[in-house]
Amino acid sequence: MSAQLDYHAIRTCFERFRAERPEPKGELEHVNAYTLLVAVALSAQATDKGVNKATRELFSIADSPQKMLALGEDGLVEHIRTIGLYRNKARNVIKLSRILVDDYGGEVPSSRAALSSLPGVGRKTANVVLNMWWRQPAMAVDTHVFRVANRTGIAPGRDVLAVERALEDNIPADFALHAHHWLILHGRYTCMARKPACGTCVIRDLCRYEDKTT
The missing domain is CATH 1.10.1670.10 (Helix-hairpin-Helix base-excision DNA repair enzymes (C-terminal))
Incomplete structure (x- = not known):
């Protein structure tokens, strides 16, 4: 140090x-706050390049928590198999999507506390979303x-x-x-x-x- x-x-x-x-x-591809949140969550212990390759097709059919829930965990797994820890990440994405629909009207919250409470979303992921989407420093x-x-x-x-x-x-x-x-x-x-x-x-x-x- x-x-x-x-x-x-x-x-x-x-x-x-x-x-x-x-x-x-940032180099993670996304089309809205939700896809940014998912992309950052998927990027843990993975490269941005690898995540982008997996999510281009995924986000073309599931760019909202409602569509992700409709796709389901097994359907999501098929899109992200090339990403490390894909099964656990798929489980978390489905869980956080359910919470967004049930508790936030399908919208991504703009507070660190709310974001950090979502499955698979730590402080770093929350901060990326706050910075890149909500323009917070x-x-x-x-x-x-x-x-x-x-x-x-x-x-x-x-x-x-x-x-x-x-x-x-x-x-x-x-x-x-x-x-x-x-x-x-x-x-x-x-x-x-x-x-x-x-x-x-x-x-x-x-x-x-x-x-x-x-």
Whole structure:
């Protein structure tokens, strides 16, 4: 875990991230709040690319909780077999769809507490939906964000919740909406786990990571 960067350095980091990617976007394909929720839930321990491949046909026939319930668990399984833990995920998607229909009129709620109470939806998934659909400055900390936050010194923390809180505290408000996407994309394409591309990193001079590659 690297030492914390100061406010000026953090602001400079995000100015550079913004210059590199002015409008960062999540890579999970979706058509509405419900399909986003399902896609994020399915993405646990899976790649966005793999989820997108499985959900393109699925969402063409089941883009609402009502249609997903009509498809049923067995029907859903047939679409997501290529995704890890597909049986458990199918069970959770059907359960959360039933709750959305029964308790929320078929709509996806816009509160973290309500989202987190749904089967298979943890804090990270809830934060992604809040950020991407409801345009709230929520910080979804996945493995990429956790790694980048700690390596760089932008938001060091020993666990996911600590990093989330540090991001909320440390990132200037005008960068908060897109912050988690900038960090995810930086971690996915530049600050990789095994061999970070430090030579092409836009924040190399500010980053506190001691084992930079050439």
